[in-house]
Amino acid sequence: MPTERYDAVVVGAGPAGSLAALVLARAGKSVCLLERGPYPGAKNLYGGVVYGRVLDAIIPEWTDEAPIERWVTRRVTMVLTKTQSLAVDFRSAAWGAPPYNGATALRPAFDSWLAGRAEREGATLVTSTTATKLLRDPAGRVGGVSTDRPEGDIESRIVIACDGVNSFIAREAGLAPPLESAQCTLGVKEVRALPAGEIERRLALAPGEGADFEILGGTGGVAGGGFLYTNAESLSVGVVLVLDDLARSGRRPEELLAELSGHPAIAPLLAGSELVEYGAHLIPEAGLAMMPKLAGDGILVAGDAAGMCLAAGLFLEGVNFAMASGALAGRAAAEALERSDTSASGLSGYAKLLQSSFVLADHRKLRRAPDLVMSERMQRRYPALLCNLAEELFTVRNPEPKRGLFELARPARKRAGLRRRDLARDAWDIWRTFG
């Protein structure tokens, strides 16, 4: 591969990179979309649900064309103790029809489709190629990347780093400090094959419809959460573990996942299914607190590389934030190329676009959520309080007469180790975080 020259090089053909490349190509710019995997999505692992609303304006036919597994019509938010579970089980028929809400999808298929759309607009996809370092001109501004191909330098006027949570490119550019364990959780996931009809029977779903379980508690002594999603002919079940907590605990990730899978509320859903893939991936969890400088001279950062994944308890979204930030990076880059000013100030339109989009608005609004959700009380005490309260309420103790909710709440609160003033403070915190 001789030295090539493009208007832009996008590092990483995930959802952020493919959207950046698509938008640039559509604006008439020459774009190289670099992917270190043998195909887009090979390195990518998520829960997974994709919220595709952001694609409506960019690829209007996405709902017909994207490789969707199931449209999510059932969303279960669940708290667990070792032996109990309590869930809010929301179902919406509207989510099963256009314009839809969330969809399960497998990333190798979905990411390959998105990269293919960028190619169709004129982007050049180069797979099996790792970007090894940034090229810089004598003044230090970024002017492309070196790759691990022989004579694999690629010169460009702009580099867009969409190289994921570890983003060596953003760090080499000096836009982000070294990644810290405290900013990350570890997602560990099993994909378990089960026939479509059996999935629909167990989860009480119509054909083609899917369920999304978000779980708090049930991760042993390690802070985190769990999830279960329905694909067309498999279930994705996993745990999300606070990295420092996992490391300190000395527990093995697959053991914690096995505990969740064996929980009496989860095990019957998985019974008889066959493990067909196992994997793990880091999740940038710290939101605004870990966002890098978004632009440097000749370089932009988007997607997980910019910490834009939203991990906020009630809301667990990433692919949509990646796609939106990638598309905005592509737009800002195209505008900067038009003006022939790809300096950091020429690229500052990107931050402004993000500020006025949901990407930073949601992160600002939910900036307190990561700490709140991972706090000891939210992780252990409240699941126990809620489950104990439900158990007391629904256990019939004849001949004892029924006790009122108020009468039950006090001992349940005490058993969960919560003081009245904790409740007041946490109610205020929850209100401030999600209100």
Added chain:
Amino acid sequence: MRGESGPEVAFEDRMATTEFRVAPGAHITIDGDTCRGCTTRECITACPANLFAPMADGGVLFSYEQCFECGTCYLVCNEKGAITWNYPVGGAGVAYRRS
């Protein structure tokens, strides 16, 4: 059948469900002296692919062939620089199919 249901599936069988295209060289290097002096060795339990193993002399043995390329090891390592970690050469490493 390999990977039959149940959480008690052997770890090697669990790992065998995932495709790895093994690179000719390791993308992880560790500093043996530093690891021998490490008292926490959190990489050993935290690595989801179980690539790190304790040695009799107090050191740490690692393999790279079945790495998920997540980054857990270098992040939990509390001895700065003991684990140097990069991406495998293009096309090599984990190749998820159903993630």
